[in-house]
Amino acid sequence: MKTLPPVALGTWSWGIGFAGGDTVFGNHLSEAQMAEVFTTAMSKGLNLWDTAAVYGMGSSERALGALVRQFPREELILSTKFTPQIADERSPQPVSDMLEASLGRLGVEEIDLYWIHNPLDVEKWTPELIPLLESGKVKRVGVSNHNLAQIKRANDILNASGYAISAVQNHYSLLYRASEEAGILDYCRENDITFFAYMILEQGALSGRYDSNNPMPAGSGRAESYNTVLPQLEKLTAAMKSMGAERNASAAQIAIAWAIAKGTLPLVGATKVQHVLDAADAAEIQLSNEEIILLERLAAETGVDTRGAWEKPML
Numbered sequence: 619m620k621t622l623p624p625v626a627l628g629t630w631s632w633g634i635g636f637a638g639g640d641t642v643f644g645n646h647l648s649e650a651q652m653a654e655v656f657t658t659a660m661s662k663g664l665n666l667w668d669t670a671a672v673y674g675m676g677s678s679e680r681a682l683g684a685l686v687r688q689f690p691r692e693e694l695i696l697s698t699k700f701t702p703q704i705a706d707e708r709s710p711q712p713v714s715d716m717l718e719a720s721l722g723r724l725g726v727e728e729i730d731l732y733w734i735h736n737p738l739d740v741e742k743w744t745p746e747l748i749p750l751l752e753s754g755k756v757k758r759v760g761v762s763n764h765n766l767a768q769i770k771r772a773n774d775i776l777n778a779s780g781y782a783i784s785a786v787q788n789h790y791s792l793l794y795r796a797s798e799e800a801g802i803l804d805y806c807r808e809n810d811i812t813f814f815a816y817m818i819l820e821q822g823a824l825s826g827r828y829d830s831n832n833p834m835p836a837g838s839g840r841a842e843s844y845n846t847v848l849p850q851l852e853k854l855t856a857a858m859k860s861m862g863a864e865r866n867a868s869a870a871q872i873a874i875a876w877a878i879a880k881g882t883l884p885l886v887g888a889t890k891v892q893h894v895l896d897a898a899d900a901a902e903i904q905l906s907n908e909e910i911i912l913l914e915r916l917a918a919e920t921g922v923d924t925r926g927a928w929e930k931p932m933l
């Protein structure tokens with residue numbers, strides 16, 4: 619695989635419509651905003667873009683594709699997903715069909731990293747990745763939201779044809795460490811699998827921007843998930859802010875630095891130019907063991923469980 623940057627960027631919040639940026643995040647990003655975020659990230663070497671066919675039912679991929687078309691393909695690392703729940707089961711090849719539609723929206727011939735979005739049916743969907751790898755339209759594959767047994771099983775299925783899982787993409791943040799507790803981080807390290815940590819900022823709840831006086835946008839999915847628990851997070855976000863202030867950095871950068879210190883590749887949802895500048899610089903921040911222990915203790919003391927509605931328990 620091409621050399622990965624220290625932070626990957628996600629575009630779930632970019633599209634609109636079903637499971638899109640407006641419904642989930644309360645966002646309505648203009649084309650100009652997305653273009654500014656994209657070009658700034660590229661200028662900082664943040665060239666790994668994650669999306670999914672299901673995000674806004676193609677709308678995130680279309681928005682990303684408009685920008686992808688403006689850059690040489692070899693400068694980009696593109697990551698998108700097959701979501702079993704929206705597969706066209708009447709087709710003889712639903713995975714290939716979804717991939718082709720993604721390629722069309724992104725305006726590319728191949729995907730660097732293609733994921734099975736969730737473990738709805740590991741036995742059924744994992745083998746469908748093999749012809750895509752053989753065709754060269756997919757360079758590497760990964761699994762997302764899978765528990766350890768499902769990851770191992772998917773890897774066994776691929777190994778039998780001479781392939782392997784290159785990456786795992788799971789929810790992992792100070793508030794949600796199930797993949798660490800379940801041994802998935804260790805398994806990935808031992809098997810040369812990159813662990814993509816998604817929602818390290820808990821959709822903004824750990825960014826330091828939101829609190830009970832300044833809640834998340836009313837009517838959005840994230841407001842529903844997080845606004846009621848924001849008061850419980852304030853001690854943790856205050857500590858993140860103060861650790862950041864000592865380094866002229868933000869609370870969000872402390873969350874990113876923590877995820878890197880844990881051996882993961884943080885996958886950050888960026889909606890503003892400052893977010894990509896923060897992400898690029900966060901890789902330079904070194905947290906001490908004492909700071910990591912303090913952050914994890916404060917996170918545990920919040921008593922908040924942020925497992926997403928789409929996630930199954932990892933243990």
Ligand SMILES: NC(=O)c1ccc[n+]([C@@H]2O[C@H](COP(=O)([O-])OP(=O)(O)OC[C@H]3O[C@@H](n4cnc5c(N)ncnc54)[C@H](OP(=O)(O)O)[C@@H]3O)[C@@H](O)[C@H]2O)c1
Binds near residue numbers: 763817820887889
């Ligand atoms: N595989 C899966 O099932 C799955 C599930 C979830 C996410 N993902 C992937 O992971 C990516 C990231 O997840 P996410 O976007 O849901 O959540 P996230 O990265 O935890 O949070 C993103 C939000 O945090 C805020 N933010 C980002 N950088 C910031 C900074 N430097 N300073 C202050 N605030 C900052 C922004 O909020 P504001 O816009 O309010 O400023 C942004 O919308 C997604 O885009 C997607 O690619 C995958």
